[in-house]
Amino acid sequence: MATLETSFLGIKFENPFLLASAPPTALVESIDKAFELGWGGAVLKTITPDNLEMLEASPRYAVMKEKNKVIGFQNIELLSHKTVKYWCDGIRYLKEKHPKKVIIASIMAPVEKEEWQDLVKTLNETPIDAFELNFSCPHGMPEKNIGMAIGTSAEISILITSWVKAVAKKPVFVKLTPNVTNIAWISNAVERAGADGFAAINTVQGFMGVDLDTLEPNLCIDGCTTYGGCSGEIVKPIGLRCVAQIRQSSQLPILGIGGISKWQDAAQYIAVGSDAVQVCTEVMLNGYGIIGNLKKGLLEYLESKNMDSISDLKNRVISKISAHEDLNKNYCMKPVVDNEKCISCEKCTRICAESEHHALSLEDGKIELDEGKCQGCSLCSIVCPQSAITMNSK
Numbered sequence: 001m002a003t004l005e006t007s008f009l010g011i012k013f014e015n016p017f018l019l020a021s022a023p024p025t026a027l028v029e030s031i032d033k034a035f036e037l038g039w040g041g042a043v044l045k046t047i048t049p050d051n052l053e054m055l056e057a058s059p060r061y062a063v064m065k066e067k068n069k070v071i072g073f074q075n076i077e078l079l080s081h082k083t084v085k086y087w088c089d090g091i092r093y094l095k096e097k098h099p100k101k102v103i104i105a106s107i108m109a110p111v112e113k114e115e116w117q118d119l120v121k122t123l124n125e126t127p128i129d130a131f132e133l134n135f136s137c138p139h140g141m142p143e144k145n146i147g148m149a150i151g152t153s154a155e156i157s158i159l160i161t162s163w164v165k166a167v168a169k170k171p172v173f174v175k176l177t178p179n180v181t182n183i184a185w186i187s188n189a190v191e192r193a194g195a196d197g198f199a200a201i202n203t204v205q206g207f208m209g210v211d212l213d214t215l216e217p218n219l220c221i222d223g224c225t226t227y228g229g230c231s232g233e234i235v236k237p238i239g240l241r242c243v244a245q246i247r248q249s250s251q252l253p254i255l256g257i258g259g260i261s262k263w264q265d266a267a268q269y270i271a272v273g274s275d276a277v278q279v280c281t282e283v284m285l286n287g288y289g290i291i292g293n294l295k296k297g298l299l300e301y302l303e304s305k306n307m308d309s310i311s312d313l314k315n316r317v318i319s320k321i322s323a324h325e326d327l328n329k330n331y332c333m334k335p336v337v338d339n340e341k342c343i344s345c346e347k348c349t350r351i352c353a354e355s356e357h358h359a360l361s362l363e364d365g366k367i368e369l370d371e372g373k374c375q376g377c378s379l380c381s382i383v384c385p386q387s388a389i390t391m392n393s394k
Ligand SMILES: Cc1cc2nc3c(=O)[nH]c(=O)nc-3n(C[C@H](O)[C@H](O)[C@H](O)COP(=O)(O)O)c2cc1C
Pocket: 020, 021, 022, 023, 045, 046, 073, 075, 077, 078, 079, 080, 106, 134, 137, 175, 201, 202, 203, 230, 231, 232, 233, 235, 257, 258, 259, 260, 278, 279, 280, 281, 282
């Protein structure tokens, strides 16, 4: 029998699914409900010093849809509006009621040693399990030198990590932003400053679109917009890439985040190096109850692969990621067409011709391949609506 039990920074988790710091963890009673439903832990909505002024805008969300299904958010929400005392009391209440659940305090403050250390010292007196340093919110609030303004600067990230490490009585990990050239530059820097691990990714800075009737931005606040943070399914490739890049340069634990909507996404994050995962947008869209299918699917997958636990899955793909120059250029795949399935739509011949190669043609109702011209790029098999083309290695 496989198990979903795991650990991160020496903390035991009933299962690897945590709620990410976001609206689903903005209230103690909501976290209480999520724990009842089976989540392994929660990262609290980012706590800031009580004197930090935060004014929210309305509306706060734009969406990207596919066939009427939301596949991505762009949000401009700020941090927790609850006081530090609210969270201290809430953490004590939740821990007493759910002693086996993991509770992580996400924190953020202006770049002042005292502000960071006072917040940590206050939270040290509660039964939290770890600190997540939010160096990564793209809109909250870089103009005040916090959020992503920290996580895009190795120097400031090092400074704050060392301030926090100097006083924290619990493990400290850093939530990193994908909005940098190479996330490993920042993860390496905070590791040198004493960070115990990482979480990645926070939202990806974006601009969702323009209403072409009104010529207003899709997220429009009284005629104006600002760049927001994108999340949900649309950011998964960026999240996976970031986690893999961190893993390739560090052995420290990682919580993978970004576009996890089903167990398969979580399994992929673990395969590229995550120790556990966090979920936000999918919970907002479909509720805390999604945890049932996440746990069931991942457990069944481990069993189907004869894996005892997620540590058997962790890092399995990392050694398969290399620089382009190290890829085997003698390896070439060629398309094999099942003409029984082909409906002569010519999507494959068009994309092949218009993307340079002219290797496919339709002759007497059959797709013919000119092997000499084919470079094995695979576009033909990707566009075939009938799955009539498979790629085989030569
Ligand atoms: C509305 C909203 C508010 C968020 N607030 C926070 C926050 O306060 N602190 C934080 O670290 N991340 C915050 N996030 C980022 C999420 O924790 C998460 O990193 C991101 O959404 C990617 O995960 P997902 O694709 O599962 O949503 C927020 C995300 C959303 C959508």
